[in-house]
Amino acid sequence: MTVSTADDPIKLAEFEARLERGETIEPKDWMPEKYRKQLIRMMSQHAHSEIVGMLPEGNWITRAPSLRRKMVLLAKVQDEGGHGLYIYCGTETLGIDREELVEQLLTGKAKYSSIFNYPTLTWADIGVIGWLVDGAAIVNQTMLAKTSYGPYARAMIRICKEENFHKRQGYEICTVMAKGTPAQRAMVQDAVNRWWWPSLMMFGPSDGTSPNSAELLRWRVKRETNDALRQRFVNLTIPQAQAIGLTVPDPDLRYNAETENWEFGAIDWAEFQAVISGNGPCNRERMAARRKAHDDGAWVREAAEAHAAKQAARSREHAA
Amino acid sequence: MSSETQWPLWEVFTQEGDAAPHEHAGSVHAVDAEHAMQNARDVYARRGKVVSLWVVPTASITASSPGDAGPLFDPGSDKAYRHPQFYKSPRGVKIF
Numbered sequence: 001m002t003v004s005t006a007d008d009p010i011k012l013a014e015f016e017a018r019l020e021r022g023e024t025i026e027p028k029d030w031m032p033e034k035y036r037k038q039l040i041r042m043m044s045q046h047a048h049s050e051i052v053g054m055l056p057e058g059n060w061i062t063r064a065p066s067l068r069r070k071m072v073l074l075a076k077v078q079d080e081g082g083h084g085l086y087i088y089c090g091t092e093t094l095g096i097d098r099e100e101l102v103e104q105l106l107t108g109k110a111k112y113s114s115i116f117n118y119p120t121l122t123w124a125d126i127g128v129i130g131w132l133v134d135g136a137a138i139v140n141q142t143m144l145a146k147t148s149y150g151p152y153a154r155a156m157i158r159i160c161k162e163e164n165f166h167k168r169q170g171y172e173i174c175t176v177m178a179k180g181t182p183a184q185r186a187m188v189q190d191a192v193n194r195w196w197w198p199s200l201m202m203f204g205p206s207d208g209t210s211p212n213s214a215e216l217l218r219w220r221v222k223r224e225t226n227d228a229l230r231q232r233f234v235n236l237t238i239p240q241a242q243a244i245g246l247t248v249p250d251p252d253l254r255y256n257a258e259t260e261n262w263e264f265g266a267i268d269w270a271e272f273q274a275v276i277s278g279n280g281p282c283n284r285e286r287m288a289a290r291r292k293a294h295d296d297g298a299w300v301r302e303a304a305e306a307h308a309a310k311q312a313a314r315s316r317e318h319a320a
Numbered sequence: 321m322s323s324e325t326q327w328p329l330w331e332v333f334t335q336e337g338d339a340a341p342h343e344h345a346g347s348v349h350a351v352d353a354e355h356a357m358q359n360a361r362d363v364y365a366r367r368g369k370v371v372s373l374w375v376v377p378t379a380s381i382t383a384s385s386p387g388d389a390g391p392l393f394d395p396g397s398d399k400a401y402r403h404p405q406f407y408k409s410p411r412g413v414k415i416f
Contacts, residue, residue, distance in 0.1 A: 099326040308351035
């Protein structure tokens with residue numbers, strides 16, 4: 001058991017008894033320092049992922065194949081920004097400022113989901129991201145809606161409600177392309193081939209090797225293991241792929257009638273490690289884009305403050 | 321300028337439909353009330369349901385603390401006579 005020496009053992013026992021009873025922890029409640037730290041790490045990573053996740057999809061807004069698809073993609077990317085803000089707001093209740101969290105992202109100190117370091121090469125990638133990436137996110141976020149920290153759970157409930165539209169629109173794009181010309185079919189199959197394994201990696205390391213899992217499970221931050229969630233995602237997704245005549249690039253995939261699981265082949269964890277340590281196909285590009293957006297937006301932040309100061313001065317004058 | 325991204329914090333309350341209560345939705349950073357209202361609209365009212373928004377400076381909220389919960393709320397939980405189930409009525413009589 002890893003317990004910070006600063007934590008009062010009596011309070012810790014009370015805290016764990018509360019979790020045992022299934023109670024929710026709120027911002028002003030006592031919590032072990034490690035619980036707070038783990039939540040800040042996990043929630044900020046999640047918020048950063050929403051924000052960085054806007055980039056691969058934003059890449060296709062100007063090239064969406066129809067006005068309908070463009071409206072949908074704009075709305076989806078705006079949602080992702082909103083989701084980032086919900087989670088930043090939840091993270092701030094743990095006593096850390098958003099400014100500091102953003103700083104950690106921009107300096108590379110904080111991580112974000114490995115999936116967003118892959119490129120969106122064709123329009124089919126937008127469909128596959130909605131279907132697989134958002135589909136995987138929904139499986140994870142549905143579990144997190146029952147997390148022990150109240151503000152995180154509430155943000156997840158809000159996000160899950162909106163995320164279903166993301167998945168549906170993605171699956172619709174894939175369905176249309178799968179029923180399209182041979183070239184469209186080939187394009188969507190190619191996108192599935194590229195995104196399948198990175199989507200499975202989104203659930204994080206396997207249970208035996210996940211550095212944080214045991215503690216997060218004990219404190220009910222996570223309610224299920226990475227492997228259990230990954231299996232649920234595969235079980236949900238394979239019938240969806242079959243329904244539209246697409247395959248996943250896994251020669252070992254087979255259905256186990258006894259366990260009712262779709263068993264899948266080995267994940268290339270070396271690739272996962274390379275991507276989360278900064279050497280994925282787009283890590284540098286993503287960070288450069290975030291920093292540029294932050295720097296280019298500085299004048300807006302300054303102008304808003306100047307405007308507010310002027311307004312405040314004016315209303316003081318009127319009052320005098 | 322004083323800060324990069326750390327405008328003051330505002331708590332947002334949304335009313336989802338006529339006759340519903342305003343409920344806490346989350347928070348936004350904004351320079352003033354008007355700006356907070358715009359940000360709250362963009363962040364917490366992107367879907368149709370919201371009909372009204374409140375924004376309140378977070379610093380203006382006084383909240384009870386978990387440590388006081390016992391003495392603060394006990395008087396509400398030990399008075400069974402404040403509940404209809406406390407009272408007996410003759411069998412067969414329709415009270416409501």
